[in-house]
Amino acid sequence: MTNVLIAYAEEGAHEVAGLVDGGILAQYAWLIPVVPLVAMFLIVFVGKRLPMKGWELAEASMLFVAVYGVALLVTNASNGISYESSVEIARIGSFVIEWGWVVDGLSIMMYTVVGVVGLAVFTYAKGYMKGDIRFTWFFAAFTMFAGAMLVLVSSANMIQLIVGWELVGLASYLLIGHYWEDHENNAAATKAFLTNKIADVGLFVGVIIIAVTVGSFRFDAILQAVADGDSALAQVAFWAGLALFIGAMGKSAQFPFHVWLPDAMAGPTPVSSLMHAATMVTAGVYLLGRMFPLFQTDGFATDVKAIILVVGAVTLFATGLVALVQDDIKKVLAYSTLSQLGYMTVAMGAGAYTAGLFHLFTHAFFKGLLFLCAGSVIHAVHSNNMSDMGGLRRTMPWTFRTFVIGSLALAGVFPLAGFWSKDEILASVQYDASGSGGTLASAVLVVAIAGAFVTAFYMARAVYLTFFGEYKGHAQPHESPKVMTYPLIGLGALSIVAGFANVPGLYGGFTEWLAARPFVMGDHHFESFNFGLAGIGMAVVLAGIVAGTLLWRRDAATQRDRDRFRIPVLYPLLSHKYYIDDFYMKGVIDPIKGPIARFVDWTNTTIIDAVVNAFGGVARVLSRVVYGGIDQRGIDLAINAIAGGTGEAGEALRRTTTGRMQQYAGALFAGAVLLVLGFLIFT
Amino acid sequence: MTVSQFLVLGALLFSIGIYGVLVRRNAVLVLLSVELMLAAVNINMVVFGADIGDLLLAGQVFALFVITVAAAEVGIGLAIIVLIFRNRSSANVDELDLMRW
Numbered sequence: 092m093t094n095v096l097i098a099y100a101e102e103g104a105h106e107v108a109g110l111v112d113g114g115i116l117a118q119y120a121w122l123i124p125v126v127p128l129v130a131m132f133l134i135v136f137v138g139k140r141l142p143m144k145g146w147e148l149a150e151a152s153m154l155f156v157a158v159y160g161v162a163l164l165v166t167n168a169s170n171g172i173s174y175e176s177s178v179e180i181a182r183i184g185s186f187v188i189e190w191g192w193v194v195d196g197l198s199i200m201m202y203t204v205v206g207v208v209g210l211a212v213f214t215y216a217k218g219y220m221k222g223d224i225r226f227t228w229f230f231a232a233f234t235m236f237a238g239a240m241l242v243l244v245s246s247a248n249m250i251q252l253i254v255g256w257e258l259v260g261l262a263s264y265l266l267i268g269h270y271w272e273d274h275e276n277n278a279a280a281t282k283a284f285l286t287n288k289i290a291d292v293g294l295f296v297g298v299i300i301i302a303v304t305v306g307s308f309r310f311d312a313i314l315q316a317v318a319d320g321d322s323a324l325a326q327v328a329f330w331a332g333l334a335l336f337i338g339a340m341g342k343s344a345q346f347p348f349h350v351w352l353p354d355a356m357a358g359p360t361p362v363s364s365l366m367h368a369a370t371m372v373t374a375g376v377y378l379l380g381r382m383f384p385l386f387q388t389d390g391f392a393t394d395v396k397a398i399i400l401v402v403g404a405v406t407l408f409a410t411g412l413v414a415l416v417q418d419d420i421k422k423v424l425a426y427s428t429l430s431q432l433g434y435m436t437v438a439m440g441a442g443a444y445t446a447g448l449f450h451l452f453t454h455a456f457f458k459g460l461l462f463l464c465a466g467s468v469i470h471a472v473h474s475n476n477m478s479d480m481g482g483l484r485r486t487m488p489w490t491f492r493t494f495v496i497g498s499l500a501l502a503g504v505f506p507l508a509g510f511w512s513k514d515e516i517l518a519s520v521q522y523d524a525s526g527s528g529g530t531l532a533s534a535v536l537v538v539a540i541a542g543a544f545v546t547a548f549y550m551a552r553a554v555y556l557t558f559f560g561e562y563k564g565h566a567q568p569h570e571s572p573k574v575m576t577y578p579l580i581g582l583g584a585l586s587i588v589a590g591f592a593n594v595p596g597l598y599g600g601f602t603e604w605l606a607a608r609p610f611v612m613g614d615h616h617f618e619s620f621n622f623g624l625a626g627i628g629m630a631v632v633l634a635g636i637v638a639g640t641l642l643w644r645r646d647a648a649t650q651r652d653r654d655r656f657r658i659p660v661l662y663p664l665l666s667h668k669y670y671i672d673d674f675y676m677k678g679v680i681d682p683i684k685g686p687i688a689r690f691v692d693w694t695n696t697t698i699i700d701a702v703v704n705a706f707g708g709v710a711r712v713l714s715r716v717v718y719g720g721i722d723q724r725g726i727d728l729a730i731n732a733i734a735g736g737t738g739e740a741g742e743a744l745r746r747t748t749t750g751r752m753q754q755y756a757g758a759l760f761a762g763a764v765l766l767v768l769g770f771l772i773f774t
Numbered sequence: 775m776t777v778s779q780f781l782v783l784g785a786l787l788f789s790i791g792i793y794g795v796l797v798r799r800n801a802v803l804v805l806l807s808v809e810l811m812l813a814a815v816n817i818n819m820v821v822f823g824a825d826i827g828d829l830l831l832a833g834q835v836f837a838l839f840v841i842t843v844a845a846a847e848v849g850i851g852l853a854i855i856v857l858i859f860r861n862r863s864s865a866n867v868d869e870l871d872l873m874r875w
Contacts, residue, residue, distance in 0.1 A: 748873075750870075753867060
């Protein structure tokens with residue numbers, strides 16, 4: 092198997108001038124998605140018999156991915172890898188279904204993020220899930236989750252991308268519904284799955300449009316068509332790009348498909364952590380990044396960018412505000428993820444490939460960290476609600492320190508990771524506003540800066556309600572075991588340093604990593620650091636933190652009462668999440684459940700059943716005729732006649748078997764004589 | 775001329791053999807009649823072989839084959855007849871009608 096793959100790989104390898112092919116490291120990169128999926132099957136079949144109930148297999152596969160990803164990242168940082176190969180699986184007409192793997196700047200970045208964050212989360216999950224009745228099963232699904240994401244990001248064609256995309260959806264369904272004994276968790280899992288599924292229609296439509304136009308599912312063929320200015324593709328590019336973006340909106344939870352993500356908090360916290368940091372919500376942004384030339388090249392889907400920009404801006408601001416009124420700490424973080432995904436989408440809409448993916452990269456570390464901290468707190472106080480927390484900085488020092496680091500990184504405080512990536516996005520939007528984006532981009536820039544204020548504001552609130560004041564819960568809080576705090580410290584360290592991967596004017600490493608791709612990205616790279624915008628951004632963030640401190644750092648008794656804005660219109664609007672869920676329930680689901688379902692049921696029982704029954708009745712009459720008339724009378728008669736005739740003939744002829752050999756011999760000679768006579772007469 | 779005389783002899787021998795096979799009741803005699811028929815065939819073969827005069831002497835060689843086969847046949851046939859006689863104290867072919875309907 093291996094040799095065959097390698098042979099194909101070398102045949103189909105695709106080299107680009109100026110970039111190395113990565114050698115053996117890239118040729119064997121197909122192991123990255125395969126190893127976790129193999130580990131999943133091993134966990135399913137032998138996991139329960141292992142000393143650590145299958146956790147060691149999951150952890151080993153993540154360690155492999157992390158090491159491999161970092162090795163690729165180092166090679167890429169020094170040389171710039173671009174490698175791609177495909178193995179043909181099936182052929183339908185002129186369309187070839189392939190399994191392929193891409194090793195370029197974008198996919199290497201994703202391998203690293205999934206591997207490193209996955210490693211931290213898997214380690215942490217060992218402590219968090221300890222004693223769970225479906226421990227082994229959880230790790231099987233969790234490994235599948237990471238493996239599916241790696242299938243997605245390693246794919247060289249859209250079919251494999253869809254396979255990975257749907258596997259991620261399936262794994263998320265299984266994991267969100269992990270505590271399925273509770274009906275609410277089932278509902279959340281179903282909601283996530285269905286919301287994604289509706290958006291997936293967009294992805295399928297986009298893929299079909301593009302594949303039919305270009306004649307290939309492969310990204311290199313599609314992007315080559317874009318690079319060549321294929322006029323057939325240019326004509327459909329707007330609709331194809333829009334459809335792809337709708338697919339991306341589902342996975343990356345953009346307004347109005349964002350409703351599944353907060354509910355997905357029903358799953359165990361490590362799942363939320365991995366889902367928000369690396370494996371699921373980044374898929375949409377990754378797709379936009381993978382197809383970036385389609386959106387960026389003039390004459391293609393450039394008009395979609397305005398839509399992307401607006402959707403991202405709406406998401407980042409609207410969901411950030413909702414985070415302000417949530418009591419569940421995981422939901423605060425979930426809405427903050429939505430908001431940050433909005434930033435990434437805005438960056439993509441502003442044509443800032445590097446900025447968007449850089450934010451994905453830094454966000455993965457600090458959002459993974461924040462969720463793990465939240466899990467640590469939940470583990471200690473046995474409640475998700477911040478009204479049951481407070482004062483935990485004394486009892487959970489490491490969780491407190493790392494949570495603060497994560498919050499500051501998320502808010503974008505210099506010099507933590509979020510600062511650099513958020514500033515890059517703001518600068519990109521400003522650049523776009525001065526260029527093709529026009530006034531729309533200027534408005535989005537204002538919204539993004541306001542969003543930075545909101546981010547700092549709600550994270551300050553989360554920190555103060557959780558770790559300051561007096562403890563109001565019932566369980567005895569305690570620091571989590573080392574297996575949980577070490578991943579926190581590791582991710583905390585990464586949250587501090589990850590931003591230095593790309594400092595305009597000083598070190599542009601990240602830009603170069605991502606630039607290692609076979610196609611020109613048409614992205615703007617900043618030559619120097621934008622002090623003006625960064626200053627505004629920092630001022631806004633500090634204002635948010637100060638406002639949050641003033642509002643929530645009060646004595647504990649009144650803390651909960653103060654946790655209301657008392658703003659007449661805004662507060663109910665936010666606490667009902669803009670009534671979007673209610674609208675979906677009353678406006679979409681109820682009509683389908685009610686009249687439409689009843690109508691379909693009526694159609695089924697009265698019309699379809701009648702037709703089926705009529706066919707059944709006719710068939711019964713016909714079969715009776717066939718049985719009585721043809722079978723019983725006609726066919727049976729013939730068969731009986733043949734059988735009877737044979738029997739009588741045998742009865743008659745048996746008399747000739749006398750047993751006297753001289754009679755036989757006489758007959759033999761008589762026959763010979765007859766033959767000779769016949770021969771003489773007839774010749 | 776000479777060939778036809780030998781053929782007449784062969785035909786006579788063969789007819790006698792057929793007669794013996796069909797009419798004689800003693801199994802040993804039936805067997806001997808079969809030998810007569812084989813001898814008639816051998817005469818025909820040798821005569822035609824000598825008449826054609828081919829270099830491989832096919833007729834004569836096949837006569838030798840027939841003699842060999844006849845010897846084997848008589849050996850087995852007599853053994854069977856001896857066993858039948860011991861079991862049934864009779865070698866009459868009319869009474870050997872075990873394999874009838």
